[in-house]
Amino acid sequence: MGRLQKILIPFLGLVLAFWFYSARENFKPEMLKGKRVIVTGASTGIGEQMAYHLARMGSHILITARTEAKLQKVVERCLELGAASARYVSGTMEDMAFAEHVVKEAETLLGGLDMLILNHVGTSYFGYFNGDVGHVRKLLEINFLSYVAMTTSALPMLKESEGSIVVVSSMAGKVGFPFTVPYSATKFALDGFFSSLRQEFSIQSVNVSITLCILGFIDTESALRAAAEVLLVAPAPREECALEILRAGALRRRELYYRYGSTRLPLLLRDWAAELLDYLVRSRYRLDGLKRN
Numbered sequence: 060m061g062r063l064q065k066i067l068i069p070f071l072g073l074v075l076a077f078w079f080y081s082a083r084e085n086f087k088p089e090m091l092k093g094k095r096v097i098v099t100g101a102s103t104g105i106g107e108q109m110a111y112h113l114a115r116m117g118s119h120i121l122i123t124a125r126t127e128a129k130l131q132k133v134v135e136r137c138l139e140l141g142a143a144s145a146r147y148v149s150g151t152m153e154d155m156a157f158a159e160h161v162v163k164e165a166e167t168l169l170g171g172l173d174m175l176i177l178n179h180v181g182t183s184y185f186g187y188f189n190g191d192v193g194h195v196r197k198l199l200e201i202n203f204l205s206y207v208a209m210t211t212s213a214l215p216m217l218k219e220s221e222g223s224i225v226v227v228s229s230m231a232g233k234v235g236f237p238f239t240v241p242y243s244a245t246k247f248a249l250d251g252f253f254s255s256l257r258q259e260f261s262i263q264s265v266n267v268s269i270t271l272c273i274l275g276f277i278d279t280e281s282a283l284r285a286a287a288e289v290l291l292v293a294p295a296p297r298e299e300c301a302l303e304i305l306r307a308g309a310l311r312r313r314e315l316y317y318r319y320g321s322t323r324l325p326l327l328l329r330d331w332a333a334e335l336l337d338y339l340v341r342s343r344y345r346l347d348g349l350k351r352n
């Protein structure tokens with residue numbers, strides 16, 4: 060009996076802890092109503108879909124990317140869908156002054172900021188590493204340093220609103236995949252920077268959440284163009300992906316894994332059977348589909 064109690068009580072404790080942990084707050088679209096949100100890389104792909112979801116939820120939206128004509132169309136659609144307000148700023152994230160300018164625009168136009176969604180990525184190649192160090196530097200500036208610059212300038216506003224930072228990363232920011240060498244380096248850098256910063260926020264009681272989004276293959280035009288012929292993996296829908304990112308950000312989750320089965324489960328292998336994971340990853344590639352570049 061005594062032994063049974065010794066096992067049963069901790070077991071019940073664990074069950075209760077699990078129940079308590081999983082019964083966390085549920086997402087309601089009203090959570091983002093009236094919130095002031097920046098979405099970067101929102102002229103197309105997942106960023107564009109996030110803008111539309113935010114519009115339906117009644118947020119104030121500030122979007123950015125390089126192509127003005129596309130941004131204009133996305134803003135128009137956001138207004139049709141019910142955004143509280145929708146504006147754009149066009150420019151390149153190769154330029155840190157532009158990254159900071161976007162944040163300043165939120166201050167001027169919206170009077171503050173509740174959520175900063177960092178989503179843009181510069182164009183890269185999907186193929187063997189070609190030795191171009193200049194490209195790695197440029198991609199680090201676009202995919203990583205501009206995220207740092209925007210976070211730094213948005214922090215006073217985010218502290219004020221007790222807001223959220225959402226960082227869109229990838230499975231390629233947690234595991235090495237073939238053909239994404241420069242891209243993968245930039246995504247691993249994001250994990251280092253933002254996971255460390257989250258720890259400091261916790262120590263300093265800074266109530267700004269950081270959500271790192273670990274995405275698998277998503278059916279955006281650029282991803283399909285680059286990799287559909289090579290990967291034996293079905294891409295997940297960008298609309299659903301965009302909604303899951305917003306949900307995780309609104310719930311102040313630490314990380315999002317989308318889709319769960321093709322991201323979280325393979326990652327369980329990473330620390331215990333890295334060689335097996337590497338092998339399984341390679342087995343999902345069709346090398347004769349690779350374009351010459």
Ligand SMILES: NC(=O)C1=CN([C@@H]2O[C@H](COP(=O)(O)OP(=O)(O)OC[C@H]3O[C@@H](n4cnc5c(N)ncnc54)[C@H](OP(=O)(O)O)[C@@H]3O)[C@@H](O)[C@H]2O)C=CC1
Pocket residue numbers: 099100101102103104105106123124125126127129150151152153177178179180181182201227228229230274275276277278279280281282
């Ligand atoms: N699709 C996928 O399979 C996966 C995507 N992800 C991540 O999801 C996020 C979105 O990806 P996805 O929607 O596929 O990307 P897209 O290629 O569809 O969109 C990229 C966006 O970034 C903008 N952009 C590109 N270069 C620059 C630049 N120099 N300065 C400013 N903006 C720029 C583009 O607009 P413009 O050209 O007008 O500037 C566009 O709006 C990225 O962080 C990506 O790493 C993660 C895992 C898988």
Ligand SMILES: CC(C)CCC[C@@H](C)[C@H]1CC[C@H]2[C@@H]3C(=O)C=C4C[C@@H](O)CC[C@]4(C)[C@H]3CC[C@]12C
Pocket residue numbers: 185229230231236239274275276281282283285286290292321325339340343
């Ligand atoms: C085998 C399984 C364990 C999981 C497989 C998931 C793999 C196939 C997923 C995970 C991360 C994905 C890449 C990514 O993050 C972003 C881009 C940029 C885009 O412009 C071109 C496509 C590309 C390279 C994706 C290609 C597919 C990748 C490697």
